[in-house]
Amino acid sequence: EDKVVQSPLSLVVHEGDTVTLNCSYEVTNFRSLLWYKQEKKAPTFLFMLTSSGIEKKSGRLSSILDKKELFSILNITATQTGDSAVYLCAVIQGAQKLVFGQGTRLTINP
């Protein structure tokens, strides 16, 4: 059974801290891994990772994929209260469908 597991499920830190969110997966015919940020409604796209070892970066956010160990991490440096959200990891597998992890609820306290 395809599965995507995120950890931690919940994380509370202070503004300015650096956080690392984890995503491990076991899926058939892996194609790509995606990270999304969900605040109130629709998830917004952050990164898509297809190749192992290549870091993707956008401002204070960065992510990397390890296809040998079957995991990805999402790093957020110098966190701000606006980073508070649920971060979703999802994997596209052979049948082209997206399998989502449970999400990590990140809370940034001022």
Added chain:
Amino acid sequence: GAVVSQHPSRVICKSGTSVKIECRSLDFQATTMFWYRQFPKQSLMLMATSNEGSKATYEQGVEKDKFLINHASLTLSTLTVTSAHPEDSSFYICSARHGPNEKLFFGSGTQLSVL
């Protein structure tokens, strides 16, 4: 970036009625759209994959006769919840594939409340 529009954003209906939710790709053609359901504090669960011009593919445990999906054009997919019951109350969200790199964009979601 690509825009996916979903309507309505919120609907309250009586038990036994049917509700239609629309998902439109506004600035691109989407050959495939996906419908998800999300219960409070849970992740997105794929319900079905909607392909333009063909029957939708439903995930295990999702009743195709209850959740009717129509993808009649490259920019529109609809989900109809037939004979809705309180247990169908949930957040429904669609997404569409944009381009060959498989990046998905999401609609804004529909909060369905069945009384």
